[in-house]
Amino acid sequence: MSGDDLGLFTDPEVDERRPLKKRDRERDNARAKAKKRKKTVLWLVVALILAVGMGGAYYGYRELRGIGSFEDYAGSGEVDAIVEVQDGDVVSKIASTLYDNGVIASARAFTEASKTDARVTSIQPGFYLMKTKMSGQNAVARMIDPKTRVPAVQIVGGLKLTDIQADGKAVPGVYSKLAAASCTEKDGAKVCLTADEIKAAAEQTDPVALGVPEWALADVKRADPQFRLEGLIMRGVYQVKPGVTAVELIRSVIVSSAQKLQGAGIPGGTMNTGFRPYEVLVIASLIEKEAIEKDFGQVSQVIYNRIAEPMPLQFDSTINYRNNQPHIRTSDADRNAIQPYNTYKVPGLTPTPIGSPSQQAIAAAIKPAGGDMMYFVKCQKDGTSCFSKTYEEHQAKDQKAQQEGVY
Numbered sequence: 001m002s003g004d005d006l007g008l009f010t011d012p013e014v015d016e017r018r019p020l021k022k023r024d025r026e027r028d029n030a031r032a033k034a035k036k037r038k039k040t041v042l043w044l045v046v047a048l049i050l051a052v053g054m055g056g057a058y059y060g061y062r063e064l065r066g067i068g069s070f071e072d073y074a075g076s077g078e079v080d081a082i083v084e085v086q087d088g089d090v091v092s093k094i095a096s097t098l099y100d101n102g103v104i105a106s107a108r109a110f111t112e113a114s115k116t117d118a119r120v121t122s123i124q125p126g127f128y129l130m131k132t133k134m135s136g137q138n139a140v141a142r143m144i145d146p147k148t149r150v151p152a153v154q155i156v157g158g159l160k161l162t163d164i165q166a167d168g169k170a171v172p173g174v175y176s177k178l179a180a181a182s183c184t185e186k187d188g189a190k191v192c193l194t195a196d197e198i199k200a201a202a203e204q205t206d207p208v209a210l211g212v213p214e215w216a217l218a219d220v221k222r223a224d225p226q227f228r229l230e231g232l233i234m235r236g237v238y239q240v241k242p243g244v245t246a247v248e249l250i251r252s253v254i255v256s257s258a259q260k261l262q263g264a265g266i267p268g269g270t271m272n273t274g275f276r277p278y279e280v281l282v283i284a285s286l287i288e289k290e291a292i293e294k295d296f297g298q299v300s301q302v303i304y305n306r307i308a309e310p311m312p313l314q315f316d317s318t319i320n321y322r323n324n325q326p327h328i329r330t331s332d333a334d335r336n337a338i339q340p341y342n343t344y345k346v347p348g349l350t351p352t353p354i355g356s357p358s359q360q361a362i363a364a365a366i367k368p369a370g371g372d373m374m375y376f377v378k379c380q381k382d383g384t385s386c387f388s389k390t391y392e393e394h395q396a397k398d399q400k401a402q403q404e405g406v407y
Helices: 022-065 091-102 108-113 118-122 137-144 174-181 195-204 214-222 247-263 277-290 294-308 318-324 332-336 357-364 391-403
Strands: 080-085 128-132 153-157 163-168 169-171 184-186 190-192 234-236 375-378 383-386
Touching: 080 091, 080 184, 091 108, 091 118, 091 137, 108 137, 128 137, 153 174, 174 195, 174 247, 190 391, 214 318, 234 247, 247 357, 277 294, 277 318, 277 357, 294 357, 294 375, 294 383, 318 332, 375 391, 383 391
Parallel strands: none
Antiparallel strands: 080 128, 153 234, 163 169, 184 190, 375 383
């Protein structure tokens, strides 16, 4: 018998010569079945993930290709709906806006219809007069029609709030321009605010409710109601929503203008001028009325120099503003009249601006040209001014301009 014939030192787990007991075979079979089950479950999970992924991809493909169904109206619309397109809006955003306003049954009705007309990508910011319950195709056709867009209000430099008479014709002021843009259609009839309604709202409503910026509030509250909003609507283009109240209309324009004024430097850029932001606005309006753009900086310097002297500004434009006249010159009676806008008699700046200032006039009001000129007169027919340091120089240039028929 060998040394281990009895199997005392042999491991039954590793000794292949020793036959497996029944219990061991059952254990091994159980292990094999468990491994098989794990592999089966794993493959099922993989198959499920692939199925979901392929389903999602197919759904995305269908959406991109426009295969699926979507809600859409059949008609050309029912009642008026004003829709605003904002700067930077893409087609999908416009579609969402139309849907939110009840114009179309689904955003996709518009995006699908827009694929046939590239002009949709060129829709400009502004307000559009649409109809509720339009088909996607009709909504696209209406959006790209130039007549659908509400015309923007163009405010030019020097424009007054109210109309003036010039050469027998009425020159529309800010209020009249806003009234013309306020129109909408209801039951087939054109409905507009009037200039008088807008003027009344401007004069009677709390300036805070009108959106007047904080830096102008004190001066606006002190001013004569008929002049208090003058100058706060600077030169520029304004989008006006039709169908709103007079107060809402004015507020939207004042708030928009306040943003433009801020970009032009009021109030932020006025700190080193020696004037309050509202006074800089007044100066800018005087510059706008008294000169052409290339002379803005020098006219601004004359204003600064005269106020520092002190010396009356002696501007005909301020008298004509109060008298609602467009003329350049004034009469002796006008210049002798005692009223707040007569800068021949009243020293300093006018109580309010005298018109809508441009960005260029504001820039000149914030940073004048420099120098010691004290006088100027229009000396060329294109509006160019000649500047002088002394009254004698000024008189000579004034007489020459008159002899040459400049004015």
